[in-house]
Amino acid sequence: MNFRTNDHDQLLSASLDGTLSSRDEERVAALLEQDPTARRDLQTLTYTRRLLAETPRVPVPRAFTLNESMAGVRAPQRAGWLAWLQPMHLRVAAAMMAVLLVIFVTGDLGTRLQVAGDAAASALVAPSGGLAPDQGDPTGILAAKTPTTDPAASTATTFLGLPSATLLALEVGLLVLLILLLAASWRLSRL
């Protein structure tokens, strides 16, 4: 006759794991002392647990590590007109800015050097102590070689006829734009 109960099994099972209170351990000890079926149950439960412990582990067939796709990591999607923008586009624009910057800087410097050279030549042609323009210059040569402070004349001797301040602003602007384009291209290539 099988008179096992859930309470009976639970006591024996917990006793196997050593998780009973001292009071319940005393109950189990008394039960085992009096009841041969309880002794047999404890023996078979111990046996079952031993078999489970001896069950071999199943080797892992492969690594379960995640790649970015599995983890749901995607590059941020660019919307609208930014979607077609590629780092190469920005690099081409940066190259164009660089060429423009070189043209402006070399042109500006070249013009300045030329003006300085002309001024030095004029100084040689009109030595100190010579005739002042209002003192008479029958050939007109001296008047043509004398540097002038007329704004219109100054503009005519700068690169592309642009005022010096405008040229400087353009060069600085091109330099800033070039840096921004390079930075944007680098950032875009990392997305």
Place this chain on the structure above:
Amino acid sequence: MDEQRLIDAASRGDLAAFNQLVLSYQSMAYNLAFRILGTGDSAQDATQEAFIKAYRNLGQYRGGSFKAWLLRIVTNSCYDYLRQVQRRPASSLDDLSTDPEYTGQLIDPLEAPSDYALRQELSVLIQQGIATLPIEQRTVLVLSDIEGLSYEEIAQTMDTSLGTVKSRLSRARAKLRDFLLERQELLPSRYRLEND
């Protein structure tokens, strides 16, 4: 790097750190899934799904036993898998019967062939016995007697009380005991119960 640092880094999106955790726990996770589901293919699917869910939900981990938190996700993935199979046509249910070839995965190169054969027989019978248990009892039994978790860790893993864990475990052990005692002749002599 210790586990907590890996968890913190993984929570910030460091996939390499999370993969370190995967390598630490994949054997335990796969074995649990395998014992619950009974076949290698389904266990692989459930284990992989569990690690993906774990990575995406790391923000919900609130400390405590990371192992219990992770195994809870594995257990839930197994339950989800079983629910999906039950919704599919009857032919799919065959997929979840014990895989007769699964013991082919239990090869240990250091083990003598005769010992290996005996353990194979034991494993087949144990797995058949586990498969007869209700799913919650199966899970508690595997977590306790194969994976060696404490009652508290099992309670966390299964989101239940200690009393329920004790009750399910004692019933599972008793049922598996009855199953094995009825099939003593199928067990290798080394594993048979000696009579008094």
